[in-house]
Amino acid sequence: MRNAVLEESVKSYELECKVSRETVLRLEKELDQERRKVVSNATDLQSLKKTLGESLEASRRVIEAARRESHCLEKQVEDLQAKAQAAEEKLQLFLERMAKLLQGKSESFISPSEGDILQELDKLCNKYEELLEPLSETMKVNSPAEGLGFEIRLKLVLSRTEQLFRQEASALIESRRLTFNLQQKVQSQKNLLDGKELQIQLLRRKLLEMEENTTLLETRKLKKKIEHLQGELRATKLSNSELRAQLAHADELKVEGRRIWIQGPSGNAFSS
Structure with missing residues (x-):
């Protein structure tokens, strides 16, 4: 009976030991799994820490670059503002100078504002266009120029002016040449005289x-010779007078040519 109880106790202990061993094995297995999880979590944590560190460093670099770019942009804005201020001052100075220049040709007060100056410039353009009409006719610019713009018509008038100037210069050179020749002839006649x-x-x-x-005979011969020479002298003086008249006429033609070129066919002098 006692042996049976002992055997039963032994079996019970063996069963408990078996259960305990299984429990220990299970716990060791779970512990090993937990250790692996801890190691894996630590690795993931290190990787995440490294990733976050890299992201933080990248963010810092981006922020620093953005800060530098912002500083550069602020400097550019300051430079642009300074340039805009300088341009505004130059514009105002230009408007004031234009107002002073236009004031001399206007009876009304001209303020140094863009609108007033543009309005006054429009008036001047209209005035010069009205002046260009008779000027084109006087300079004998072809009539088709009337339908062209102001600048093209002005260029045509300037081209016509240059043409007339060249013609006048050529005529002046020819007049000087004729004058020089006449002066040479006058000087030659003067020397001869x-x-x-x-x-x-x-x-x-x-x-x-x-x-x-x-004797009296020789005296008469000499008198005749003197009379002959006096006749030659009168002829020479007459020729000299004619040359002087031609020279004066050449000078008059030169003066008349200049007057015609300046005044034009209508006889009215050009005014600026």
Whole structure:
């Protein structure tokens, strides 16, 4: 009986030991799994920490780059504001200068504002367009130019002016050449006249001497020669007078050419 109880106790202990061993094995297995989980979680945590560190560093670099870019943009904005301020000051100074220039040609007060200056410039353009009409007619610019713009018509008038200037310059050169030739002829005639007068004076002296020492026949011959020389002298003086008249006429033509070029066919001087 006692042995049976012991055996039963042994069996019970063995069963409990078996259960305990299974429990220990199960707990060891669970512990090992938990350890693996802890290691895995630690690895994941290190990886996450590393990733977060890299993200944080990247964010810092991005923030630093954005800060530098913001600083550059602020500097650019300041530079642009300074340039805009300088441009505004230059514009205002330009408007003031334009107002002063236009004020001299206007009876009303012109304020240094863009609108007033543009309005005054429009008036001046209209005024110059009205002036361009008779100017084109006076300069004999072709009539089709009337349908063209102001700038093209002005270029045509300037081209016509240059053409007339070249013609006047050519005529002036020719007039100077003719004047020089006439002056040369006048000088030659003057020299010839001086020689004739000197010759007459010498002959008169010789005549006076011969009247005292020679016969009446020689005296008559000398008188005839003197009369002949006096006739040549008168002819030379007449030729000289004609040359002077031609020279004066050439000067008048030169002056008249300049007057015609300046005044135009209508006889009215151009005004600026």
